[in-house]
Amino acid sequence: MPRVxxxxxxxRMVLKDEELDDVVLPKEEVMNLKEGARWMxxxxxxxxxxxxxxxxxxxxxxAWGFAKGWTIRPVEDNLFxxxxxxxxxxxxxxxxxxxxxxxxxxxxxxxxxxxxxxxVVLNRLHDWVQVRGxxxxxxxxxxxxxxxxxxxxxxxxxxxxxxxxxxxxxxxxVKLDVNKALTRVVGLHPxxxxxxxxxxxxxxxxxxxxxxxxxxxxxxxxxxxxxxKTALQYGDWLIAPMEDWHPQTSGVRTGAxxxxxxxxxxxxxxxxxxxxxxxxxxxxxxxHAGTEGRGTAAAAGQLMLMDGKDxxxxxxxxxxxxxxxxxxKKSGVLSPVKPDPKRARMTASNTDEAGSDEERxxxx
Numbered sequence: 001m002p003r004v005x006x007x008x009x010x011x012r013m014v015l016k017d018e019e020l021d022d023v024v025l026p027k028e029e030v031m032n033l034k035e036g037a038r039w040m041x042x043x044x045x046x047x048x049x050x051x052x053x054x055x056x057x058x059x060x061x062x063a064w065g066f067a068k069g070w071t072i073r074p075v076e077d078n079l080f081x082x083x084x085x086x087x088x089x090x091x092x093x094x095x096x097x098x099x100x101x102x103x104x105x106x107x108x109x110x111x112x113x114x115x116x117x118x119x120v121v122l123n124r125l126h127d128w129v130q131v132r133g134x135x136x137x138x139x140x141x142x143x144x145x146x147x148x149x150x151x152x153x154x155x156x157x158x159x160x161x162x163x164x165x166x167x168x169x170x171x172x173x174v175k176l177d178v179n180k181a182l183t184r185v186v187g188l189h190p191x192x193x194x195x196x197x198x199x200x201x202x203x204x205x206x207x208x209x210x211x212x213x214x215x216x217x218x219x220x221x222x223x224x225x226x227x228x229k230t231a232l233q234y235g236d237w238l239i240a241p242m243e244d245w246h247p248q249t250s251g252v253r254t255g256a257x258x259x260x261x262x263x264x265x266x267x268x269x270x271x272x273x274x275x276x277x278x279x280x281x282x283x284x285x286x287x288h289a290g291t292e293g294r295g296t297a298a299a300a301g302q303l304m305l306m307d308g309k310d311x312x313x314x315x316x317x318x319x320x321x322x323x324x325x326x327x328x329k330k331s332g333v334l335s336p337v338k339p340d341p342k343r344a345r346m347t348a349s350n351t352d353e354a355g356s357d358e359e360r361x362x363x364x
Contacts (some may be wrong), residue, residue, distance in 0.1 A: 022107040022204055037113030039090040043072070043080040044122045044205065046178050046216050047104040050077075064093055073116055082108070096248050097126045098204055105178065105206035105215055123152065124175035125215065128246045130161070131170040131186060138188060139170060148172040151183045151200060163244025171246060181213030182234060201240035203249045210234045 045056070053074050060072075068085035075081055084090050092104075099106040105125045111117075129151055131144070138144075139159045147152045152174035161171035176182070182202070189195040210232040211219040219227055 030223055037083075037111075039085070039087070040081065040083045040111045040113055041093070041108045042111045042117060042120045042122060043082050043100050044107045045104050046079070046107055046125065047102075048216075049104075051102065056101055060099070060106070063099060064089075066092070079117065081111065081117075096128070096205065100204075100206045103207040104306070107178070123178050123190060125178055125206075126155070127152075127176050128172060128207070128249050129172050129174050130201040130203065130240050130244070131172065132167075132199045134170050134188075134198060138190075143188075144170050144172065147186045147188060147198075149176060150186050152176045161246075163241070165241055165243050167244060169244075176215070178215045182208060182215070182238060184213075184234070184238065202238055203240050203245045205239065208234065309312075 002195045036092060045051070057072060064070075066084060066089045068089055070082065070084045070089065072080050072082045082093070088243060094108065094110070097106070097107070109120055109122055109124070111120060130149070131147065134144070141159065144157050144159065145154050148157065151172070155173040155175065157173075158171040162168050172294050182205075183200050184346070185197045185199055187195055187197050206215055207218055208215045209217050209219050209222045211222045211227045211234070213234045214222075219225070219232060266337055
């Protein structure tokens with residue numbers, strides 16, 4: 001049945017008295033209702049593929065590891081309303097991303113509980129991004145905000161970030177437009193001087209295309225999937241070394257025993273879950289509100305780290321990385337970071353991609 005545009009219908013309708021007899025809410029009740037809508041967000045997975053709600057709830061339960069109670073309710077296909085119970089959990093879910101489910105980005109935006117859900121724009125993915133090689137003279141917040149605006153909507157700037165590798169760089173928190181190709185370099189051109197180009201590295205990304213640079217699919221899924229290697233303009237060299245990630249980036253936790261894939265995000269988004277959330281994910285404690293009767297979650301998927309020399313995805317992007325490096329040497333700018341075998345993309349086993357037998361039955 002086609003959807004009806006109520007506003008257009010109202011322009012033509014002659015309403016009866018009964019239809020004009022509104023329910024009037026006192027101001028106090030309205031205020032109480034608004035208070036009850038605190039820490040609420042609209043959630044969507046950036047994918048065109050279908051998936052079961054229960055596997056999604058279970059994966060994100062383990063990934064988020066909330067301290068207090070929370071609810072998530074499906075509104076329509078691949079659209080959910082999430083609500084948490086404390087400020088700490090709200091900051092975690094909104095600031096520690098990007099969150100990833102089955103290699104796809106989980107998009108979240110605050111929701112007031114009143115606006116029509118179709119009016120909430122869900123096309124931004126929060127991420128930490130590094131800009132490498134900026135000279136100290138130009139490390140000014142206003143300049144860096146202007147440069148970072150070429151990458152995405154700027155939320156914050158850290159002018160002198162220092163990674164565990166000892167490298168200093170500018171780190172920015174941005175909202176990436178999932179409908180635009182990833183930005184690989186940003187430029188600065190002081191009048192009277194040569195143009196300078198600086199490499200952009202992302203601290204964590206869902207699946208993206210090495211051909212077109214868009215999030216949500218791979219190059220083998222782009223157009224007919226057949227592309228000459230020389231046409232691949234993007235690759236794993238866009239991912240920052242994991243040791244240089246921001247401590248709040250999902251997947252980097254003090255004392256964490258597992259790590260997410262830097263590109264693909266197996267495990268739901270964060271490498272560490274609390275003991276309580278792990279028990280919930282295994283069906284050992286009662287489920288949270290909104291996932292009643294969800295059953296036993298899948299066992300953790302087995303991840304295989306591919307060494308860089310055996311990883312064709314790294315090989316096919318070396319030419320692009322070397323071309324950028326040559327350009328950097330000519331302009332006198334710090335050359336881009338070379339691909340690091342330790343952060344080569346990790347490929348999940350079929351067990352993790354498809355989930356357990358129970359997840360597969362639910363997804364069907």
